Amino acid sequence: MQKLxxxxxxxxxxxxxxxxxxxxxxxxELTYVVDNQKSRAKAAASKYNCSYLTDYRKLFNLQLDVVxxxxxxxxxxxxxxxxxxxxxxxxxxxxxxxxYQTGCQLAQLAAGSSSKLGVVxxxxxxxxxxxxxxxxxRGELGKIKGIKGFVTWHRDKNYYLQDSWRGSYQxxxxxxxxxxxxxxxxxxxxxxxxxxxxxxxxDTRLLQNIIEVEDTAExxxxxxxxxxxxxxxxxxxxxxxxxxxxIDCEKASLQLVGKRLxxxxxxxxxxxxxxxxxxxxxxxxxxxxSHQKIISGFYKDIKLGTEKYIIxxxxxxxxxxxxxxxxxxxxxxxxxVLK
Numbered sequence: 001m002q003k004l005x006x007x008x009x010x011x012x013x014x015x016x017x018x019x020x021x022x023x024x025x026x027x028x029e030l031t032y033v034v035d036n037q038k039s040r041a042k043a044a045a046s047k048y049n050c051s052y053l054t055d056y057r058k059l060f061n062l063q064l065d066v067v068x069x070x071x072x073x074x075x076x077x078x079x080x081x082x083x084x085x086x087x088x089x090x091x092x093x094x095x096x097x098x099x100y101q102t103g104c105q106l107a108q109l110a111a112g113s114s115s116k117l118g119v120v121x122x123x124x125x126x127x128x129x130x131x132x133x134x135x136x137x138r139g140e141l142g143k144i145k146g147i148k149g150f151v152t153w154h155r156d157k158n159y160y161l162q163d164s165w166r167g168s169y170q171x172x173x174x175x176x177x178x179x180x181x182x183x184x185x186x187x188x189x190x191x192x193x194x195x196x197x198x199x200x201x202x203d204t205r206l207l208q209n210i211i212e213v214e215d216t217a218e219x220x221x222x223x224x225x226x227x228x229x230x231x232x233x234x235x236x237x238x239x240x241x242x243x244x245x246x247i248d249c250e251k252a253s254l255q256l257v258g259k260r261l262x263x264x265x266x267x268x269x270x271x272x273x274x275x276x277x278x279x280x281x282x283x284x285x286x287x288x289x290s291h292q293k294i295i296s297g298f299y300k301d302i303k304l305g306t307e308k309y310i311i312x313x314x315x316x317x318x319x320x321x322x323x324x325x326x327x328x329x330x331x332x333x334x335x336x337v338l339k
Contacts, residue, residue, distance in 0.1 A: 004299060005063060007032035009056045009079060010070035011044040012163075014093055018068050019048050021295040028066075028299055032059065060086045066302065069093060072165040073173050077102050080117065081109055089116045091298050095182055096316045098173035100324040107313035118298045118309070119316035121186045125290040125297070125309070128261040129187060131273060132247065132254050136191055141263075142250025147192050147221075147229045149184040150244040151176070155235040157210050167211030175213030177202070177323045181233035184243055186319040188221070188229055191247055194318070195229075197222040199335045200326040206236045219326050 004027060008018055011033055022030045034053045035041035045052035053059065056079060059067060066089045069079050077097040083090045096103045096119055110117040123129060135141055153176075165171035172179060189195065200219035207215060215236055221229035242258030252265035254272075263270045297309025321338055329336045 003027055003029040004065040004302065005029050005031045006066040006068065007034060007059055007062075007064055008044075008068040008070060009034040009059075010068075010072075010075075010093075011035040011037075011040045012070065014070050015044060017291045018070060018091075018295060019044070021292050023048065025296055025299060027303070031064065032062070034059065057082065059083075059088070064088060066091060066299070072163070072171060073098055073178070074165065074171040077106055080106060084109055084113045084115050084117060087113075087115050089118075089302055091118045091120065091295065093120045094186075094316070094319075095173065095178050096313055096320060098178075100317065100320040103313070103317040103320040107317050110313045116298075116302060116310060117313050118294075118301075119311045119313060120291070120294055121183060121311050121316065121319075122290040122294045123183045123187060124190060124311065125293040128256055128259070128273060131261055132256060133191065135254065136247065136249075141247075141252045141254070144192055144225070144227045144247060144249050146227055146248040147188055148244075148246045149181075149188050149229070149231050149233075151181045151184050151233040152237040153180055153233075153235050153240045154237050155180070155215070157207060160207065160211050167207075167213055169213055172213060174323065174327070175204075175211060176215055176233045176235045177217050177326060178320075180235060181217070181231075182319050182323065184233065184245065185231065185322050186316075187245060188231065189318045189322065191245075192223050192225065192227050192229065194224045195221045195322055195325070195338055196224040197335055197337050198322070198325050198329060200329040201333075202326065202330040205234070217326060217330075219322075219329070221322070 022028050030048055030050050032051050032053055033041055033044045034056045036054055038054050041052040041054055067083050069092045080090050080092055097106055160167040198219050198221045202214040202217045204214055205216050216234040219231045245256040247254045252263055255262040259274055261272045263272050294309055301307055301310045325336045325338050
């Protein structure tokens, strides 16, 4: 069996999640890790028994099949564009880019490339989210009337100070919206469909002297199919509470909270399933446990020429469109039409 040769750019917090999955894939070989901090790249290479580089552009001359981009947000566009232009398949950590405009540029580039670009929105592959999507797609609950998504997490001063790129619009692209709540916005769009209009507000409640980006945001979403959504996200809570998504349909509603999926019909609550999988050891619990599914699935898609697991740029850019509209609505204090 010929192994797919791969590399990972960025040896920061999310790096071990990707590297550990690759280590356990029989048909994949992690050959290079890349980081501009030599000591970090060298340590990662030693741990995973591969070579290291400090300049990602040196990957262009190597015989590679796939490159994972796990770098700060502001590097996603230039690095991914370079890799695609050199005919390399790319698996990119979210967000696609810093904003909707550049996201569309990258999506257009990917559409014209012979290589594949996949974006890591791993929560789509959580068992409960998959089950909810199946029920909604089959129409068993009737038309979707509304959806709400609540994210109440905790990010303190130390979180932002440990990495200089965090907390800045220029390098992070935003705050709670683009870094934490983007997964919830992605799921809301995935469950319901395109957002046609929205009205929103943002604020920085706790770390005004530390970050320039928002730590709190809320929006009312008017979907193209007539459904109405409410969204709230904050990094000012005292702990990382389970994300809550409720989907209200004509015949019943679904409630996704943590590992539980509930169906509420005529006042009767039914537990559809409890996500039994254990969280990966040594990883942050709020990352979820579906990186393994989306990463291993990406390689299956590459080998088979399918797109069962690949979340392409055209799909991934939708969350950036919503986020940009939230910022625009908040700054202009008006309802925004998404084009």
